Amino acid sequence: MGRSPCCCHDAGVKKGPWTEEEDRTLVEHIQRHGGHVGSWRNLPKAAGLNRCGKSCRLRWTNYLRPDIKRGNFTGDEEALIIRLHAELGNKWSTIATHLDGRTDNEIKNYWNTHIRKKLLRMRIDPVTHQRLPPDDVLSLGGALAASPAGLPEVLVSAAASLGGLNTALMQAQALQLLLQAITGGAAAGSLVPSASSFNSASSSAAADDAILCAGRGGVVPSFGHQDHQMMNLLLSHASYTPPRPADCHGGNIIASEVQQLMNASAPVAGATAEPPPPPAAALVPASCPEEVASAADRPVHQAFADLLSEPIEMPGMCSLEDDLFWRDILESSSLPL
DNA sequence: AACGGGCTCAACCGCTCTATT
DNA sequence: AAATAGAGCGGTTGAGCCCGT
Structure with missing residues (x-):
């Protein structure tokens, strides 16, 4: 299983933030093909984008996809993420399949920037979901x-x-x-x-x-x-x-x-x-x-x-036997971080 | 108003996994 | 069975924003 060279290493391939024009080009190309992408690697050339296929896939799946839900996470979503994380660990993509319209990247970011800190503040290890030992x-x-x-x-x-x-x-x-x-x-x-x-x-x-x-x-x-x-x-x-x-x-x-x-x-x-x-x-x-x-x-x-x-x-482990537990915790922890 | 530190999140990097040849 | 191609995943980065001083 050798690792294939990525087109991202090609000289001249643009990196960094996407422009509106690039977004429009990508969306229009995918829509022209009925929302299906045959090969991400070939897509940039076919669509006329000076981007790596991988970058196109990421941009589409994490941002441009029409079924993506934007906006803040609800309390229910937050509780579900915590419960799933306790069961699955950092399997963001698996966790994302349980939340409609949320991407793995978005969930991962939300975890790292919000939930993780909240749990730490509550003396709960965000990795193990165990209470932190007394010394900590x-x-x-x-x-x-x-x-x-x-x-x-x-x-x-x-x-x-x-x-x-x-x-x-x-x-x-x-x-x-x-x-x-x-x-x-x-x-x-x-x-x-x-x-x-x-x-x-x-x-x-x-x-x-x-x-x-x-x-x-x-x-x-x-x-x-x-x-x-x-x-x-x-x-x-x-x-x-x-x-x-x-x-x-x-x-x-x-x-x-x-x-x-x-x-x-x-x-x-x-x-x-x-x-x-x-x-x-x-x-x-x-x-x-x-x-x-x-x-x-x-x-x-x-x-x-x-x-x-x-x-x-x-x-031992925090009980995860019901969603209400976590929801209550999260709702009760509305203190500023 | 200027500055600096902290935070957020889109995007990238590099690895693994699966399918194909 | 081994090599290769391509997609997907999780970790990390850094630009831009916000807020306090």
Whole structure:
């Protein structure tokens, strides 16, 4: 399989940007032949173009073809590209066959200039689609510690006592353990939301990172309504309080709601070996963050100690089992790059 | 207004793959 | 089976644009 010399190496063959005249000549020639090109190599001579056949093919397939869709990529297209890339890798032409009117070159460019950076910003390796290892992850805990108002005080102080939570995953696990501590384990494994159930909570990069790094495929797979409310309670003390999802009440959770929440989150009757839930008084209205911190202080530190005593399990591949996941992520990541 | 840095994307380069001789 | 021709693919480049200083 020897490599044939390319006509592009011929002296005098024009290179560089195409002129309108050249475009018109190429289009008219192809249209005269019913949209079919017998041989790209012979086309320039037949059409009267001082171009390499390869250049003509590229110009036609990437720009002049009548079925090419111009304009920005939609969210659906973007999500599809990411999903296909995770499955196929840099098989741009194969990916392009799944998107009507998009060329491999256009998709490749869009990936390199937009999606790749977006994923990197979200601490996802654009090559492997895995979350970046802790050492490569921007220290979310450190960043938040540098701006303590960005977290409920109880978490900041607990993090400080442990030398900082240096990954978003640890952050999420810490939050999970906090919830466990508060609910006596009833809500174990369900604090960190799936992106689809918490997608509107990404009004800041920090929230973005926490959700992405700890979301689907991360610490826990689901995020129930009650846990969602609990999360809101915690976040209601943070300066970056995200907009509330439609299924939540918005604003602070009042004491009676906390009581209801606690009751709902309590271990079901008959469950064994579950510590009893703390009294509802441990949770106070969101208007009193100091009381929250004080009441939750001891169990949280205990939970963090437990966290440190066990190895942190890094999640594997991001789940790609449904388009909604990625769509939600992408829609929630509308921050400027 | 001028400059420089960053970004985008059309186009090129060089390799591989497949069909043909 | 080997050589050749041609097409296609993925990586890279660079001109032009945009935006901040």
